[in-house]
Amino acid sequence: MKTCSKCKIEKNITDFGMHKKALKTYHYKCKICTNIDLKIKDKPILDIVDLPDEIWVEVKGYEGLYEISNMCRIKSLKKVFLSKNKTTNDN
Numbered sequence: 001m002k003t004c005s006k007c008k009i010e011k012n013i014t015d016f017g018m019h020k021k022a023l024k025t026y027h028y029k030c031k032i033c034t035n036i037d038l039k040i041k042d043k044p045i046l047d048i049v050d051l052p053d054e055i056w057v058e059v060k061g062y063e064g065l066y067e068i069s070n071m072c073r074i075k076s077l078k079k080v081f082l083s084k085n086k087t088t089n090d091n
């Protein structure tokens with residue numbers, strides 16, 4: 001068992017992906033969290049239309065920013081730019 005650094009949930013080792021270059025080295029994030037991060041970086045979905053029976057929960061580590069559904073879709077609750085390191089003070 002291994003605890004995911006992101007969702008802090010203890011999971012089976014098979015729930016963690018392995019690094020491609022370093023053999024026998026597992027990601028510190030579980031597959032679900034890795035997938036979430038990839039999706040968020042890729043294109044957060046704005047103004048997503050809920051499907052019937054779709055249930056949304058907050059994404060661990062992104063509370064108030066993103067929600068993930070039971071259908072593995074991710075929506076952005078507000079426009080955020082996590083990847084930008086530029087700090088702009090518009091106060």
Ligand SMILES: [Zn+2]
Pocket residue numbers: 004005006007008009029030031032033
């Ligand atoms: Zn996780």
